[in-house]
Amino acid sequence: MLSLLLLIPFAGAxxxxxxxxxxxxxxxxxxxxxxxxxxxAWSLVVLARFDPANSAMQxxxxxxxxxxxxxxxxxxxxxxxxxxxLINAALTLVSAICTxxxxxxxxxxxxxxxxxxxxxxxxxxxxxxxxxxxxxELELIPLWGLIAIxxxxxxxxxxxxxxxxxxxxxxxxxGAFLGLALLTGTADFSLTPITGERLAMGSQLLLLGAxxxxxxxxxxxxxxxNWLPDAHTQASTPVSVLLAGVLLKLGTYGLLRxxxxxxxxxxxxxxxGLAIWAAVSVLFGSLAAIxxxxxxxxxAYSSVGHMGYILLAAAAATPIAILGAVFQMVSHGLIxxxxxxxxxxxxxxxxxxxxxxxxxxxNPERGLPFTGTLMIVGVMASAGMPGMAGFISEFMVFRGSIxxxxxxxxxxxxGSGLTAxxxxxxVNRAFxxxxxxxxxxxxxxHGRLDVNLAAVAPRETIPAMALAVAVFAIGLLPYGLxxxxxxxxxxxxxxxxxxxxxxxxxxG
Amino acid sequence: MPIISxxxxxxxxxxxxxxxxxxxxxxxxxxxxxxxHLIEVVDVLESYGQVLDAYSKNLxxxxxxxxxxxxxxxxxxxxxxxxxxxxxxxxxxxINFEYAEYCMKAMLWHGTGGLDAYLDSEPFAANCRAxxxxxxxxxxxxxxLHPVFRGFLIELIRTAxxxxxxxxxxxxxxxxxxxxxxxxxxxxxxxxxxxxxxxxDGLVAVAGNPITYAVEIEGERMWVLxxxxxxxxxxxxxxxxxxxxxxxxxxxLGTVSFNAQAQQISPDQGQFAYGAxxxxxxxxxxAGIPPSLLMQDMYRHLPERLHQLYRxxxxxxxxxxxxxxxxxxxSMFCVTNAAIRGTFPSPLSSGDPAxxxxxxxxxxxxxxxxxxxxxxxxx
Numbered sequence: 001m002l003s004l005l006l007l008i009p010f011a012g013a014x015x016x017x018x019x020x021x022x023x024x025x026x027x028x029x030x031x032x033x034x035x036x037x038x039x040x041a042w043s044l045v046v047l048a049r050f051d052p053a054n055s056a057m058q059x060x061x062x063x064x065x066x067x068x069x070x071x072x073x074x075x076x077x078x079x080x081x082x083x084x085x086l087i088n089a090a091l092t093l094v095s096a097i098c099t100x101x102x103x104x105x106x107x108x109x110x111x112x113x114x115x116x117x118x119x120x121x122x123x124x125x126x127x128x129x130x131x132x133x134x135x136x137e138l139e140l141i142p143l144w145g146l147i148a149i150x151x152x153x154x155x156x157x158x159x160x161x162x163x164x165x166x167x168x169x170x171x172x173x174x175g176a177f178l179g180l181a182l183l184t185g186t187a188d189f190s191l192t193p194i195t196g197e198r199l200a201m202g203s204q205l206l207l208l209g210a211x212x213x214x215x216x217x218x219x220x221x222x223x224x225x226n227w228l229p230d231a232h233t234q235a236s237t238p239v240s241v242l243l244a245g246v247l248l249k250l251g252t253y254g255l256l257r258x259x260x261x262x263x264x265x266x267x268x269x270x271x272x273g274l275a276i277w278a279a280v281s282v283l284f285g286s287l288a289a290i291x292x293x294x295x296x297x298x299x300a301y302s303s304v305g306h307m308g309y310i311l312l313a314a315a316a317a318t319p320i321a322i323l324g325a326v327f328q329m330v331s332h333g334l335i336x337x338x339x340x341x342x343x344x345x346x347x348x349x350x351x352x353x354x355x356x357x358x359x360x361x362x363n364p365e366r367g368l369p370f371t372g373t374l375m376i377v378g379v380m381a382s383a384g385m386p387g388m389a390g391f392i393s394e395f396m397v398f399r400g401s402i403x404x405x406x407x408x409x410x411x412x413x414x415g416s417g418l419t420a421x422x423x424x425x426x427v428n429r430a431f432x433x434x435x436x437x438x439x440x441x442x443x444x445x446h447g448r449l450d451v452n453l454a455a456v457a458p459r460e461t462i463p464a465m466a467l468a469v470a471v472f473a474i475g476l477l478p479y480g481l482x483x484x485x486x487x488x489x490x491x492x493x494x495x496x497x498x499x500x501x502x503x504x505x506x507x508g
Numbered sequence: 509m510p511i512i513s514x515x516x517x518x519x520x521x522x523x524x525x526x527x528x529x530x531x532x533x534x535x536x537x538x539x540x541x542x543x544x545h546l547i548e549v550v551d552v553l554e555s556y557g558q559v560l561d562a563y564s565k566n567l568x569x570x571x572x573x574x575x576x577x578x579x580x581x582x583x584x585x586x587x588x589x590x591x592x593x594x595x596x597x598x599x600x601x602x603i604n605f606e607y608a609e610y611c612m613k614a615m616l617w618h619g620t621g622g623l624d625a626y627l628d629s630e631p632f633a634a635n636c637r638a639x640x641x642x643x644x645x646x647x648x649x650x651x652x653l654h655p656v657f658r659g660f661l662i663e664l665i666r667t668a669x670x671x672x673x674x675x676x677x678x679x680x681x682x683x684x685x686x687x688x689x690x691x692x693x694x695x696x697x698x699x700x701x702x703x704x705x706x707x708x709d710g711l712v713a714v715a716g717n718p719i720t721y722a723v724e725i726e727g728e729r730m731w732v733l734x735x736x737x738x739x740x741x742x743x744x745x746x747x748x749x750x751x752x753x754x755x756x757x758x759x760x761l762g763t764v765s766f767n768a769q770a771q772q773i774s775p776d777q778g779q780f781a782y783g784a785x786x787x788x789x790x791x792x793x794x795a796g797i798p799p800s801l802l803m804q805d806m807y808r809h810l811p812e813r814l815h816q817l818y819r820x821x822x823x824x825x826x827x828x829x830x831x832x833x834x835x836x837x838x839s840m841f842c843v844t845n846a847a848i849r850g851t852f853p854s855p856l857s858s859g860d861p862a863x864x865x866x867x868x869x870x871x872x873x874x875x876x877x878x879x880x881x882x883x884x885x886x887x
Contacts, residue, residue, distance in 0.1 A: 350516065363790055365827040435790050438517050448884040449517050450834075451790075455823045 001046065001059050002075040002125050005085065008039045009092075009118030016111045025106035032096045032110040039117065040089040050082055052483050055491035057127060065131075070187035074127040079488025080256060081124040083326055083481060084249050087333045088124065090470075091245040092117040094463045095238035098341060102150065109150060112142035113242075120246055124253060129177045129189040132258075136250060137170050143239070143247065151234040158227075158234035165217050165227040172214035173254070176207045180262070183207070191257070193264050204266035211259045212274075218251030221311060222281040225304045232300035237344025240296065244303055245337035249329050252310040256325060260314050261492065267317070274315035275401070275408035282308035282415035289422040295346065295353040298426055299339045302382060305415050306332050312405070312412050313397040321400025322489035323482060324393055330481060331381070331389030331474060338378045338467040345371045345460060346430070349453050350437045355426060360435035368456050372431040374464050379423035381471045384416050388475035521887035525872070525879035532871040535856050538845045538878070539838050539886050541700040544817070548835035549703055549842055550692040551814035556836065557685030558809040559802070560678040563608035567675030571668045575723045576639075576661065578649055603808070607801040608674070611753050616670045618752040618777060622744030623673055623719070626737050627666045635732055636662045642725045669732050672721040677745045680717070684710040689811075700842065707846035715742035715850075742851075750847060754840060755877060757783035784840050785881040789833035803829035806836065838885050848874050 012035030016028060050058060057076030065073045077085065092113065102109050115138070122135030140163065148159035181187040183203050184194065194204060217224040228248075232240050260267045267274075285305025292298040306328070313325035346361065347353050349368060362372035381388035384395075394416055402409040435451050474481060523531070531538060539545055566586055573587060574580040584605045585593055596602055619627075626632055640661050644651040654661050688706050691697045697706055719741060721733040733739055759773055759782045767773075774780060807829060810818075818824070818831045853870055854863035 360790075365830045366790055366823070434788065436517070448522065448882060450884070451517055452822055453516060455826050 001049065002061050002077060004042050005039065005046065005121045005125065006075075006118050008035060008042060009114040009121065012036075012038075013111045013114040013118065016107055016114070019107065023107065025102050028106045028110045029096065029099065032114060033093070035114060036089070036093040036096050036117065039121075040093055043086050043089040046077060047082065047086065047484075050077065050484070052079065052485075053487055055079065055487035060127065062127075069130065070128075070181065070189040071130045071134075072128045072189070073131060075122075075125040076127045077125055079485035080326060080492070081253070083330050083485060084124045084246075084253060085121055087249070087330055088117060088120045088246045091241060091333060091337050094245075094337060094341070094467065095241040098241065098344065098460075098463050099236075099238045105149065109146070112145050113238075115139075115142045116146075116242065116247075120250065123250055127191055129180075129191070129258070131189075133170070133174050133177060136173065136254075139247065139250070140166050140170065143243070146239045146242075147231055147235045150236050150239070152236075153234075154230070155234045158230040161227045162231045165220075165224070169214045169217035169251075172210045172217075173258075176210040176214065179203075179207050179210070191261060194262055196265055201266060201269070204263050205270070208259055208263040208266045208270065211254070211262075212270075215251045215254035215259060218254065219248060219307045219311070220251065220304060221277065221308065222284040222304065225281075225285070228304065229297045229300040232340070233294060233296050237340060237347070240340040240344070241337045244299075244340055245333040248303060248307060249333060252307060252325070252329055255311060255314050256322070256492065260317065267314075271315040271317065272405065275312055275405035278308045278310075278312035278315060279408040279411035279415070280308075281305070281311065282412045283418070286415040286418035286422065290418065290425065292422075293355050295343045295355060295358075295426060295430065296340070298355075298422055299336060299343060302339075302419060302422065303332070303336055305419065306336075306382070308415065309394060309397045309412060312401050312408060315408075316401030316404040317493055318400040318404065319486075319490040319493050320396050321404075322492050323485055324396030324398075324400050326485040326489060327389070327393035327396055327474070327478070327481060331393045331471070334467050334470050334474070335378060335381045335390055338374070338464055338471065339382065341464045341467065342371055342375045342378060345456055345464070346375075349456065352437060355429045357437055357439050358430040359437075359440070360431070360433045362431040363435040363451075366451055366453060367431075367435045368453065370461055371456055371464075372427075374461065374468055375431065376427055377468050377471070379427055381475070383420040383423055386475070387472065389471045390475070392475055392478045522884050523879070523886065525875040528878050528883070529868070529871045529875035532845075532848060532875060533856065533867060535849070537700045537704050538841045538883075539700050545700055545838060546692070546698070546703070547813060547817060549700065549839040550689055550697070551811040552806065552832060552835040553685040553839045554689035554811050555806040555809040555814075555832075556839070557682045557689065559603065559805045560682035560685065562603045562805075563605065564675045564678035564682055566603075566605045567608055567612065567671050567678070571672035571675060571721065572723060575668055575725075576643055576647075576650065576664055578653075603805050604801040607805065608678075609671075610758070610801075611749075612667070612671050612674045614756070614758055615674060615748055615752040616667060617758070618748070618756050618780075620751045621748030622739055623670070623733075623748060626733065626739060626744075627669060631734075631737065632732075633662070635730070635734070636665050639665060639723070639725065639730050639732065642728065642730065646726065665732060668723075669721055673719050673733070673739075673745045674749065676719055676721075677741065677749055680710075680714050680741065704842050704846045704849060707843055708850040711742060711746065711846060712850050715740065715746075717741040719745050746847070747851075750844065753783055754785050754844060755783040756780035757786065781877075781880060785837065785844065785878070787833070787837070787882070789830050789837065789882075800829060802836070803832045806832050834885055837882055841883075841886060844878070 012032065015035075016031060019028075019031075046059065055078065057078050060074070060076040062075075063073040065071045096110070096113060099109070119135045119139035119142070123132055123139065126132035126135060144159050144163045147162060148155055151158060177189065180194070181189065184198050196204070213224065217227075220228050231243060235243060282305045285301050285303070285308060289298045289301035289305065292301060309328050310325045313321040313328065343353060346358065346368065350358060352358060361367045362369050381390045384390045398409050398413060436449050437451060437453070438449060528538065539549070566584060569586050570580070570583050574583045577583075582589055584597060584602070640650075640654055644654055650661065684707065687710070688697065688703065691706060697703055717740065718735055719733060719739040720731070720735050722729050722731045724730070739745070756777065757780060759780075810832070814835070818828050821831060848871070853866040854860070856867060858864060858867070
């Protein structure tokens with residue numbers, strides 16, 4: 001059942017690779033859309049079969065692979081991974097839909113897109129640490145390729161930086177997993193939580209530290225965020241959608257599943273520091289976003305800030321906070337994908353993302369009024385306006401963490417307020433006022449420019465509209481997602497007590 | 509700095525005041541003579557002529573039939589109160605008569621020229637007293653209002669007088685613009701210069717036409733603007749209209765807004781530059797009478813030749829109102845050009861130094877105001 005979620009995209013990639021001759025871009029795109037449509041449909045089948053009341057891994061599949069290494073092909077899904085699998089399917093489809101005019105090697109482009117989607121599914125579903133690592137690494141090279149080949153002017157720099165940072169991330173994660181096997185003397189690489197009786201706290205802290213930095217790079221959290229703004233700025237719009245919407249979630253998923261899940265006791269020990277780290281990351285991301293002049297960098301820095309909420313929620317480790325973290329992963333995926341799509345439309349039509357140059361894009365006849373409207377929806381959602389996905393997730397994160405870490409939560413709330421500051425700056429500069437796409441050097445000349453932007457065709461905004469609808473749907477009807485993840489998030493919170501009880505024979 | 513495609517942003521020539529002055533004195537047209545400009549100007553003036561016809565009829569209807577009505581609910585229906593007409597009105601299948609009222613209010617508020625002077629004169633006050641005396645005899649509401657607010661009915665009569673004067677002015681202009689289209693179709697007008705000359709001749713021909721206005725109250729015809737006031741078409745209505753609507757206008761709030769407290773709007777009405785010649789064709793409503801209302805009306809009457817041209821430019825139907833406004837501004841520069849040409853103190857060919865100096869001063873005064881208008885459309 002779950003293997004099909006890997007098989008569909010990988011088989012699609014193979015099909016594209018073996019397609020005879022030199023097929024046109026349109027055909028490659030159609031095949032990719034069909035494959036991704038199938039993947040989404042199958043993800044929905046998995047959703048239908050999923051029992052939300054059960055907090056354990058479900059629909060498990062297992063196959064011995066390299067037993068001597070402890071590598072086992074073992075898949076399972078729970079309330080934490082299922083929303084991410086769904087969002088992976090949806091957003092990869094969105095990024096394939098909004099891919100237009102691939103001027104070089106369309107076959108490779110779509111193939112890499114499918115490989116990424118399959119790898120991400122594999123990482124979310126893996127129940128074996130080494131298997132997770134394999135998929136985690138497998139997604140790096142295709143993404144590097146998507147930035148390095150189809151990126152902007154400085155794509156080589158951004159792609160290399162991305163590769164170096166995430167390769168270090170991978171090494172730290174692999175090192176921690178191997179260290180775990182070495183220090184505990186068992187090489188089963190399962191997701192069983194580690195307790196003080198199996199491993200001394202010092203060793204736990206060392207391994208957790210490596211994992212925290214490893215996943216902290218991927219999330220990214222301050223000060224390991226440096227690669228993200230460059231990667232986003234140079235990546236094309238569909239790749240940015242994928243990067244912000246899905247790939248960053250591998251980092252936050254890792255924090256919850258492996259850092260918190262494997263080392264619950266050490267996690268509890270570090271939690272106050274992690275909460276402060278989260279607040280610093282939130283504030284840094286928000287303040288850095290305020291200073292940006294490039295729309296895409298601003299949205300990228302907003303990601304740094306908003307990912308901090310997930311660390312805050314994980315540090316607090318209350319049921320509502322963990323549920324909030326899941327909500328935040330989903331809502332950030334949708335909202336950031338929406339914002340990147342819209343920035344992409346602005347860039348395609350105007351040739352710039354410079355906030356000192358763009359003005360008045362809401363102009364009804366000559367501007368991009370519908371894109372601007374959706375942008376306002378997107379920034380309102382990101383700033384946590386009630387009725388939208390961002391509000392539900394931030395509210396739950398803050399509600400869940402204020403009791404445990406009031407100071408860090410309050411500081412994070414300030415960061416939430418700053419989101420409104422930088423996104424209102426964005427909307428005010430780029431969308432309000434007199435339409436222009438030049439720096440206002442001479443106000444008289446500036447006010448007389450005849451601006452001729454190409455109109456945005458309705459089909460170009462369909463993916464963004466779908467995301468906006470999803471943002472409202474989660475904001476107005478959060479019950480569905482909440483029900484899906486509630487049992488799993490509550491179980492995660494009980495892990496430390498459960499683990500202690502198991503090893504002390506308390507449950508026997 | 510980003511690389512911005514030159515195709516996305518274009519700024520016109522924007523001639524200096526000195527260049528404009530030289531052009532006016534040399535008898536050249538402000539708008540350059542191109543085949544496309546000719547189509548734009550003639551066709552947009554044809555649609556404008558048809559719209560002015562409707563505006564004019566309605567303004568005259570309002571002035572004569574809705575005079576001192578406290579609640580003129582049906583003032584835009586031209587007396588046709590059938591269900592079909594009311595439905596079309598409510599469904600907004602109609603001309604935006606509000607635009608005509610904005611223009612009237614701009615004239616009333618800026619108040620320049622002979623009409624305004626007469627509206628503040630003693631003979632006008634005497635007319636008002638007579639009209640109010642007769643009107644309040646059978647109208648209890650007005651009879652109650654007048655003693656309490658002494659200036660209220662007089663101001664309404666001033667409004668009605670301006671409404672009638674504008675209606676009469678536009679009646680003439682409507683016919684002139686429709687005649688221009690017919691002349692161009694007949695091959696008698698083939699250049700921008702010929703357009704300017706045609707309009708100038710039309711204005712000069714009716715310059716001395718009297719502007720009068722009377723209302724019928726209880727079977728008696730009473731003068732508001734009597735013939736003895738000596739108000740004439742060009743000096744007392746056309747020139748104040750150009751001053752109020754083409755040049756000064758009113759600042760309207762839109763996506764570009766003005767802060768009067770921060771002195772972004774001049775406290776001196778004479779310095780206002782929000783008129784049709786300054787208005788931004790992009791519907792940011794930054795300046796001038798909301799141009800989108802007039803553009804919507806002209807769109808209803810757009811000649812097919814011009815419509816076809818618009819379909820091939822920019823966003824086609826998508827930004828058609830912006831293109832209409834740009835063409836409209838070109839045509840208004842031609843009308844202004846004609847008005848200036850027809851009102852030079854002395855013939856341009858004069859060899860008398862004193863007359864030349866007077867002409868130069870006249871041209872310089874116009875050029876200084878036009879230099880900051882939207883001259884980017886002229887080249």
